[in-house]
Amino acid sequence: xxxxxxxxxxxxxxxxxxEAGSLVGLIVIxxxxxxxxxxxxxxxxxxxxxxxxxxxxxxxxLPVGLLMIAGELDISVGSVLPASSLTVAILSGRWGLPxxxxxxxxxxxxxxxxxxxxxxxxxxxxxxLILTIGSMFGVMGLTLGFTIWIAGSTGVxxxxxxxxxxxxxxxxxxxxxxxxxxxxxxxxxxxxxLHLSTxxxxxxxxxxxxxxxxxxxxxxxxxxxxxxxxxxxxxxxVGVTQxxxxxxxxxxxxxxxxxxxxxxxxxxxxxxTGGAGSVIGIVLGTMTFAIVNQGIFFSGLDPNFGSIIIGxxxxxAVLSNDTFRAMALSxxxxxx
Amino acid sequence: xxxTIKFVLAAALLASxxxxxxxxxxxxxxxxxxxxxxxxxxxxxxxxxAGKVVSAEGGxxxxxxxxxxxxxxxxxxxxxxxxxxxxxxAIVAPDWAPAAMDPAFQAVKAxxxxxxVYNAGGIQAADRLGAMNYVGAVDYLGGVAGGDYLAKAGHxxxxxxxxxxxxxxxxxxxKGFGDGIKKAGGKSDVLxxxxxxxxxxxxxxxxxxxYLLQHPDVDAIFATANLDAVGIVQGIAQAGKAGKAHLCGxxxxxxxxxxIAAGTQDCAIDQQGYQQGFYAxxxxxxxxxxxxxxxxxxxLTGPGVVDNTNIKATMAGAKGGTR
Numbered sequence: 001x002x003x004x005x006x007x008x009x010x011x012x013x014x015x016x017x018x019e020a021g022s023l024v025g026l027i028v029i030x031x032x033x034x035x036x037x038x039x040x041x042x043x044x045x046x047x048x049x050x051x052x053x054x055x056x057x058x059x060x061x062l063p064v065g066l067l068m069i070a071g072e073l074d075i076s077v078g079s080v081l082p083a084s085s086l087t088v089a090i091l092s093g094r095w096g097l098p099x100x101x102x103x104x105x106x107x108x109x110x111x112x113x114x115x116x117x118x119x120x121x122x123x124x125x126x127x128x129l130i131l132t133i134g135s136m137f138g139v140m141g142l143t144l145g146f147t148i149w150i151a152g153s154t155g156v157x158x159x160x161x162x163x164x165x166x167x168x169x170x171x172x173x174x175x176x177x178x179x180x181x182x183x184x185x186x187x188x189x190x191x192x193x194l195h196l197s198t199x200x201x202x203x204x205x206x207x208x209x210x211x212x213x214x215x216x217x218x219x220x221x222x223x224x225x226x227x228x229x230x231x232x233x234x235x236x237x238v239g240v241t242q243x244x245x246x247x248x249x250x251x252x253x254x255x256x257x258x259x260x261x262x263x264x265x266x267x268x269x270x271x272x273t274g275g276a277g278s279v280i281g282i283v284l285g286t287m288t289f290a291i292v293n294q295g296i297f298f299s300g301l302d303p304n305f306g307s308i309i310i311g312x313x314x315x316x317a318v319l320s321n322d323t324f325r326a327m328a329l330s331x332x333x334x335x336x
Numbered sequence: 337x338x339x340t341i342k343f344v345l346a347a348a349l350l351a352s353x354x355x356x357x358x359x360x361x362x363x364x365x366x367x368x369x370x371x372x373x374x375x376x377x378x379x380x381x382x383x384x385x386a387g388k389v390v391s392a393e394g395g396x397x398x399x400x401x402x403x404x405x406x407x408x409x410x411x412x413x414x415x416x417x418x419x420x421x422x423x424x425x426a427i428v429a430p431d432w433a434p435a436a437m438d439p440a441f442q443a444v445k446a447x448x449x450x451x452x453v454y455n456a457g458g459i460q461a462a463d464r465l466g467a468m469n470y471v472g473a474v475d476y477l478g479g480v481a482g483g484d485y486l487a488k489a490g491h492x493x494x495x496x497x498x499x500x501x502x503x504x505x506x507x508x509x510x511k512g513f514g515d516g517i518k519k520a521g522g523k524s525d526v527l528x529x530x531x532x533x534x535x536x537x538x539x540x541x542x543x544x545x546x547y548l549l550q551h552p553d554v555d556a557i558f559a560t561a562n563l564d565a566v567g568i569v570q571g572i573a574q575a576g577k578a579g580k581a582h583l584c585g586x587x588x589x590x591x592x593x594x595x596i597a598a599g600t601q602d603c604a605i606d607q608q609g610y611q612q613g614f615y616a617x618x619x620x621x622x623x624x625x626x627x628x629x630x631x632x633x634x635x636l637t638g639p640g641v642v643d644n645t646n647i648k649a650t651m652a653g654a655k656g657g658t659r
Binding site for chain 2 (some may be wrong): 159
């Protein structure tokens with residue numbers, strides 16, 4: 001009897017974890033594509049293929065997830081990415097400045113856009129969705145305008161030195177891009193920030209109830225600005241790794257990262273209204289998203305229907321998250 | 337007051353007769369894209385180089401371009417009308433948006449001014465509007481050239497990477513590529529990318545890589561956008577297919593020329609914008625001044641192929657603003 005009770009209590013505890021639904025989703029999706037994709041998908045080529053995808057969108061999804069836990073959105077990441085790539089390419093490729101200046105410039109663009117977003121979100125009553133759509137178009141326009149003005153073309157090019165290429169744009173064994181390790185680094189740091197520090201508790205408090213958080217003495221404005229700067233930085237970082245990897249920066253890039261990063265976060269069990277979520281969940285959600293995206297090409301399914309499968313996945317994920325949440329709540333209710 | 341007006345009118349009349357007296361060569365108006373557009377700056381260069389002969393014979397070439405591309409069809413139609421008003425001897429213009437621009441072309445015809453449709457519209461537009469000729473490339477044939485090139489080099493199992501499913505010109509490229517390979521006895525497929533890959537070069541690279549791993553016999557790949565070509569080269573390398581899977585693409589930029597020079601890309605298909613400006617102006621100049629004609633209808637300026645045999649000259653041309 002006691003053994004049975006402890007098993008059910010363990011299961012209950014597992015189901016109460018916010019990432020439980022995402023973990024189940026990830027396993028189901030992986031098995032599905034493993035059956036269709038076969039040996040190539042199960043081996044190193046398959047793993048590196050979806051991990052390379054996951055690393056980029058995952059790096060952006062982490063801070064976007066923090067913002068969503070805090071009850072805000074950031075649409076501008078889609079325009080920060082090409083802005084950062086082009087800054088690096090113009091500073092170090094076209095003008096020949098040292099690469100560290102180019103990279104600092106690229107990352108600086110991300111931080112500046114984040115600061116701008118954070119200041120406006122905290123100083124105005126405009127919803128962050130609308131505000132960051134606005135800043136997205138603003139940054140897009142500036143990127144296009146300045147690129148044409150400086151380079152006379154919508155693409156700028158750079159040949160990075162071997163060390164920079166190794167650190168930011170190479171692939172281990174010709175397969176696993178270094179971005180995967182950078183992503184792992186981001187995961188560790190952001191896990192520490194969200195789940196082990198007071199700062200992380202503040203984020204949950206902010207997403208739970210902004211007024212109470214402020215009354216409890218949490219510097220909500222400063223916190224919001226920091227979160228936006230973090231997401232700007234992460235998007236700019238991916239922009240830097242892309243331009244170092246491919247040597248070519250184009251104005252019309254990055255837009256897909258907006259919805260992709262939000263999808264990863266939502267599949268990872270973060271509640272859209274804020275106040276709940278976890279880094280592990282976001283990582284699981286990102287992996288699921290990447291496996292589906294790459295799995296389509298390994299599976300022999302008609303890629304013309306790829307977008308349908310991705311859309312269906314998102315809806316299923318949200319539904320299963322809701323189911324798990326309801327289960328968890330009813331479990332707590334029973335205990336009372 | 338009246339006197340001043342009379343004086344201004346008289347002065348204007350004098351000035352206009354003076355220009356007429358000076359310019360007894362052909363006054364050719366060319367409607368095109370913005371001069372800071374990387375493609376159109378090359379077309380303009382071609383028109384200006386042909387304009388050197390026009391000037392030597394006492395005429396001139398005037399380049400008319402819209403301020404921006406926000407309202408392209410209407411703006412370009414307006415530019416054609418301006419050319420008529422300024423008493424053009426001949427007009428060159430693209431038929432970008434037939435609905436908005438065809439009435440302007442009909443006005444040119446009605447005014448009895450000889451004209452050539454170039455860059456967009458095809459020979460169909462020239463026939464419909466009564467133009468002397470069409471000077472330009474055809475998207476479909478660009479694809480055919482890519483398929484033909486790779487198949488003749490022995491790479492007969494092809495795939496066309498379509499990162500913008502639904503875009504008419506990309507569909508034309510892919511259809512052409514497939515037909516080009518099939519004609520040479522090969523087979524070809526299309527790899528459409530999902531919306532989540534839009535504007536993401538890593539997604540292109542990983543999609544191509546996954547496709548190559550799952551279809552090990554594929555050895556000919558076609559790219560329909562500049563950034564795609566850069567991503568595809570990475571995808572080929574990560575699939576362990578470098579030197580086995582061969583890439584051709586539509587258009588080129590500095591990064592792609594570097595890939596061709598390095599041997600990671602086999603060829604690029606070019607519509608050769610310089611030729612469009614150059615030949616359209618030359619043909620009209622000869623016609624206006626001496627009644628010369630070119631009986632060949634539909635002057636194709638593309639597809640031109642850039643590969644390792646002409647990469648040096650192409651790079652020099654890119655530096656000099658002619659490619």
